[in-house]
Amino acid sequence: MQNLENGFIIKQVDFKDNDKILTIFTKKGKLSVIAKGAKSGKRANLLDLANYIEFQTIKSKGLDIITTISMRNSFHLSKDKSSLYIFYPLEVISKIDRVDQDESQLFDLLNFTLSNLYKNQDLYISLFNIKTLLYEGLLSDFTNCFVCLKPLEVDIQNISSMMGISHFGCDLREYNVRGYPISIDTVKLLRYIKDLDLKAPHLGFDIKETVLKEILLFSTNLLESSFDIKLLSKNYIL
Ligand SMILES: [Zn+2]
Structure with a gap:
């Protein structure tokens, strides 16, 4: 035993x-x-x-x-569509390969996510995405353009999101593709969540619905491309 x-x-x-x-x-x-x-x-x-x-x-x-x-x-939410969000973090963890690592951080993140998911699914799934990428060392700081490395504040009206947050034009030059426009409010929320202390989280403020949808779409796509995985449960949440 x-x-x-x-x-x-x-x-x-x-x-x-x-x-x-x-x-x-x-x-x-x-x-x-x-x-x-x-x-x-x-x-x-x-x-x-x-x-x-x-x-x-x-x-x-x-x-x-x-x-x-x-x-x-047990973390099952009500029987409506929101309960399907639970499968998303489970699928992510089952698909990312990590060998011989101390998983305390990711374990605590999963516990935190499942415990709070009933409050706001889009927000807590986005938080799960961002912190998972952060713990893996796969996240840029969202302060500088991930292509040219210059500050994003210079041209704040023209931010593009693809494999990271960049200036419009930098994405095209680097990847031959245009990313999606993303609002400065979403970028600010990305920065906030990245630095959020999960032991004393303050997330009780109002966040616009459009910002939540943007951060969810961006962080989910970023997680998929960074780990090179395809997530079936993505269809439940987007
Ligand atoms: Zn740039």
Whole structure:
């Protein structure tokens, strides 16, 4: 018997007649385990996606097998469309490759995101995108153009977003493509979220709907292209 561990169920696939293979995200990283009798019986509802569980495993020839399991928290929102947002951060974590890293930061970010998602889905998914990129070292500072590196304030009416935030013209020169225009309010929110302390977050102010849609679209596209992944759950949120 191994030690008690805590983690989020981020993926599950059917296995044999009545078992499932779960991917669980812990502070030490992702692990795959077999949950026997997972499709029926009293265990079944403990194993929903996004559940925060405490569990123990035993070694087997193949994947480790879950023995005890108990619920610490469950994050399912109401039955409307907003509940689909939950699948997005789970899919991101299941698809980004990180080997032998301490995952405490990303673990706390997932917990923070799932705990707050009911308040404002567009805002907290954007925050999840931006902090994930930041922790991976994939984020520019949004103060300077990511192509020419000169300050963005010089020509604030003409900001373009593609692989980052740039001047209009710089994107065309570098990539032969025009990015989408993005408003200065959205850029300010990007900077604010990037620097936000998750232990003392202040996000209770009003944000315009157009800014929320812009930051969600930009941060989701940036995350996909930076990690070179395709996210199916993107269709639920955009
Ligand atoms: Zn530039």
